[in-house]
Amino acid sequence: MRLIPIDALKPGMVIGKKIYNSDGLVLLSEGVELTDRLIRRLGGLEISYVYIQDALTEDIVVQELLSEETRLKAIQSIRSNFKKLESRPDLGGSFLHLGKSFSGVMEAIMDELSEHEECMVLLTDMNTNDYNLYRHSLNVCLYTTVLGLSFGYSREELRVLSLGALLHDIGKTRISQSLLQRPGRLSLEEFREVQRHTELGYQILKNEPNIPLMAAHCALSHHERLDGSGYPRGLKGPEIHDFAKWVAIADSYDAMTTQRVYKPALLPHHAVEVMYTGSGTLYEQRFLEVFRDRVAIYPPGITVKLHTGESGVVSKVHPHVPHRPVVRVLTDAEGVPLTAPYELDLSKTLAVMIAGIGQANVD
Template sequence: MRQLSINRLKQGDVLGRTIYANDGRVLLGRGIAFTPSYIERLRDLGINIVYVDDEETKDIVLEDVITEEHRREAMASLEFSGQAVQVGKDFDGFKVKKAVNNIIEDILFQKEIFISLTDMRSYDNQIFAHSVNVCVLSIVLGKALGLDQNNLEALAIGALFHDIGTVKLPKELLRKRESFTTKEEDLYKTHTSLGFDILRSKRELNLLSAHIAFQHHERMNGSGYPRKLEGEGIHQLAQIVGIADFYDNMVNDGPGHTRMLPHEACEILMGCSDKLFPHDLVVTFLKHIAAYPTGCTVKLNTGEIGIVVDQNKSLPMRPIVRVLLAGQDLNQVKAKEYDLVKERTTFIESIFE
């Protein structure tokens, strides 16, 4: 299986991972061959990345760190809660706890965790997919830091609901991908206070979760919002969610911005350590992130084109790349692999979008 930009999809390519709607409905099932109308439909939905199966990459296995069922359950829980808030109704905090604890169990069950999967997000599920991903990333970092069960649960709920305040903002603002105007930015920033008010009213939820929603945009140097807190004035759990949110926003389209490539986001995040986020948290976080996700197509400094087939977890910037070689008979295609930890003079120049 490999990752492809929607712009590189062609008729006959076979879908490698099922694409779901918010409510769990199947939009396109694994194994379906793409037609021009399917490709155009995905483009209309705002889906930029898909996974395809082909002969050259059929042995590449891409696994999520949580089950598909638990990811969809968390998205559905968040969507239901958001709809309730929009119409002024209450939502079931105990169902939320159940959804996040399933995710926590999935992550605690694994010995080594390495994030190497890119979301297939549409315009309609972007907010939900982003929130679930921030939840997953936050728990992974929380686990690495040795947080206990109570703090992991508060962290997970705060992460899943960190943007719950956006349900009270105009939809056209949330769908905008160009930079915000000053007025739009000021309006968007209110989502932290709105989220705090929503979560602190839920007695069955830890008040720490509300403070995470309130503080996840605060930064160590005081440049954040809404209160321009500095250093240790920002709760550690909010700093964890802040890092996860910052990274996930960089590698995916979102309100007021378009995405960048994971290795670029990793470099930027490292450059922000000790300025926006604590250095030790950033270093620990990046140990669990694949700078070049498995399945992506890359160009090497040798001029060769290859596919990332595996990761070196000790050196995330140096994965294993498979290069396809065509012999004299173009029907006979051989492959060779570079382990970039061992091939020290070979490196990745760029990722093909």
């Protein structure tokens, strides 16, 4: 299968990978043939990219970080618990259900990701409609867990880190959803209201006996930055706990690569470039290096253009050198389709570079 932008879809194309709605439910299954009506429907959902089936790339498989069953259970658990908080008029009382409700979900997530020694940060929402708090919380949890596994944290450390990542934005349940989803620039007063989600999240979590205090600090400090430019306390460098630094990286990456009402999604390689401009000033450099080495900046199925002028589709990503994937070359330097496409392993052919993202021309 290959990944193509929504504006390149044509009637007769066949969906290659399930498309989900904001609640994690399937909108369109793989194998569905697109019609003009379905393409217009997808456009209305503000989906950026779609995986389609294609004869030249039919054997290219896009790995999922989680099984569909675990993903759906996680989304439903997050949605159910966050909805309970949204319906509470104040923060009085206890939220004992939180730790108990998420314990099974966290164990399932850690077990599935731990089974894959070469697990990578793979884009999860290229074929999912607009930003959603529940899905964003799960994505940040998945990305952070992958990074924590790669960094070598113990099972207990990983459990705390992953739970902190899952609940990092729980304070947004106390902020007006219309304000969170408002397109365009917020006023200073509105922006300060949105910023309150860090402190509100900390207040929700800090006294819960089933929630580690460090998970509450992830909610409080995931918008702090090394140079002190973050919020809510303007902490610097070593004043910020490492767990919050990990969550900051995962949170920023998912925000950049997810379609929002006020901005289009960035492709992974572009998002990583943007994040690297903040290396050592916004984000911890040694953590960002782990992230760089674990993120598939050119996801399987995406069309790339080589510096030789040839173009093709990424067919495989190497876990240890994700920026040097295997490319199935489909056209020559003049853009003429090859009669015999071939695989080019950029981890071995070091003289060839990816020049950019190409046009996904599918007949």
